Amino acid sequence: MKILIIGGGNMGMTYAQSFLRSHIAEKENMMILEKSPEKADELSKKDIGAVYGKPEDCVPTADLIILAVKPQDSAALFGVIRHLVHPQQVFLSIMAGVKMESIAKGLGVEKVIRAMPNLPAQIGMGMTAFSSSDEVTRIELVTVQNLLNTTGKTLYVANESLIDAATAISGSGPAYVWFFMRSLMEAAREMGFSMSEAELLVGQTFLGATELYNATNVSCDTWIERVCSRGGTTEAALNTYLNNAVRADIIEGAMAALNRAEELGRN
Numbered sequence: 001m002k003i004l005i006i007g008g009g010n011m012g013m014t015y016a017q018s019f020l021r022s023h024i025a026e027k028e029n030m031m032i033l034e035k036s037p038e039k040a041d042e043l044s045k046k047d048i049g050a051v052y053g054k055p056e057d058c059v060p061t062a063d064l065i066i067l068a069v070k071p072q073d074s075a076a077l078f079g080v081i082r083h084l085v086h087p088q089q090v091f092l093s094i095m096a097g098v099k100m101e102s103i104a105k106g107l108g109v110e111k112v113i114r115a116m117p118n119l120p121a122q123i124g125m126g127m128t129a130f131s132s133s134d135e136v137t138r139i140e141l142v143t144v145q146n147l148l149n150t151t152g153k154t155l156y157v158a159n160e161s162l163i164d165a166a167t168a169i170s171g172s173g174p175a176y177v178w179f180f181m182r183s184l185m186e187a188a189r190e191m192g193f194s195m196s197e198a199e200l201l202v203g204q205t206f207l208g209a210t211e212l213y214n215a216t217n218v219s220c221d222t223w224i225e226r227v228c229s230r231g232g233t234t235e236a237a238l239n240t241y242l243n244n245a246v247r248a249d250i251i252e253g254a255m256a257a258l259n260r261a262e263e264l265g266r267n
């Protein structure tokens, strides 16, 4: 299977490197189309497959085409490649907010898969939600899921609207976690730790807590109970968070992200 990645930026490169590292694709079958000549030149020096600057040299021969350009560049891209694509090709889009219907109409194709990855995909720890049009066959879907799995974990959602919801939870989610981490680092600094000590304390605490959660079948509430003793330090902190409605704020923030994702999709 010939794979073409359009857009050799952060995500395009993450995908190319993940596919090759996991040996799910061979270099001989990987193509990258990059508009910027400087970037294309840089990419050619990396050992990641053939790099192209002209769509006509690579689009017609691809079996799977990964659309990894910015959403605002999608209309221009569709205009450039529309006459080069054919109905047997499968299109995997990771462009935030661009609906499958827009891709199908913009390119005049039917086999469309839309995915929402997140940044930890860069280290194989990503979370990707994906959905597909009815015309994508089971085998094509499994093939694409196997490719996506090289960047972390995946969740198939039959209803495309849940891609916007996944954008608000796992797509933007790493930033929420880093926001909480940074706040805790600020607290550590106020208590007298140096910045590097605060980073170590907080980074390892987040890593340990999430690894422990993922390694067991225990709910967050149960783990919280196990850390909390009545009248103890953890309870003092959690009571303050609850009194300040931090939980409600987190939910409200995620809802704001969902509203924005839907709004961007409409535009």
Ligand SMILES: NC(=O)c1ccc[n+]([C@@H]2O[C@H](COP(=O)([O-])OP(=O)(O)OC[C@H]3O[C@@H](n4cnc5c(N)ncnc54)[C@H](OP(=O)(O)O)[C@@H]3O)[C@@H](O)[C@H]2O)c1
Binding pocket: 006, 007, 008, 009, 010, 011, 012, 033, 034, 035, 036, 039, 068, 069, 070, 071, 073, 076, 077, 080, 094, 095, 096, 116, 117, 118, 119, 171
């Ligand atoms: N980064 C994330 O965490 C993340 C998460 C989920 C989804 N996404 C989605 O992933 C997509 C890519 O994001 P990114 O961060 O990788 O963007 P990026 O670094 O800007 O990469 C996009 C690349 O595509 C190139 N390009 C634009 N139009 C092109 C065309 N017609 N033909 C060939 N190449 C073209 C751009 O070149 P120029 O720079 O010259 O324009 C740029 O090198 C976006 O749609 C974004 O919504 C990103």
